[in-house]
Amino acid sequence: MAHLMVALAAYTFCGVSLLTLTAISVDRLLALLLGLRYRQVVTVKKTYIAILAFWIVSVVGVPASTAIREYVHYAATALCLAITIVAYSKIFFRLRHNQIHRIYRLTRRKPSNSNEHSSIQKGSVQCTVGAGSIGRLLSATYHSDSFNTSKRDAFILLPWLAIYKYFICRRKRES
Secondary structure, three states, rough: OHHHHHHHHHHHHHHHHHHHHHHHHHHHHHHHHHHHHHHOOOOOHHHHHHHHHHHHHHHHHOOOHHHHHHHHHHHHHHHHHHHHHHHHHHHHHHHHHHHHHHHHHOOOOOOOOOOHHHHHHHHHHHHHHHHHHHHHHHOOOOOOHHHHHHHHHHHHHHHHHHHHHHHHHHHHHHH
């Protein structure tokens, strides 16, 4: 009897933990996608209801039969893992998209009036985007409070800029 109680408690607590981690990943995705509307959609009352539902599902979802309990456990784990992976993947791609556009805006230059000079300038801008954009990003944020965050972002983006520079310059050489 004691082993059964320990097993039921373990499955219940693991279920609550797994559901909570999945809810955190979905919450972060909603915060990113909803922006300012996040506070109207995700309220404290809804959070309490979700937590109560996690406990109810975890307690009721643990049937007495060991074979059924194992299948329910594996299915719930796979479902929670899939939802978490999808949520964090969407977060990653959305943030990467925003970073690329931010760097593009920082490195964009106005073309000159001469067509010949304009094409030379475009080639040089695209082939020197790596070091120049990092320098501008660091110098633009040097006097701000978020200097360390911007510095970290700049060094995280450096490999992406190097890859971008490689493919653009390679395309210029081939044409």
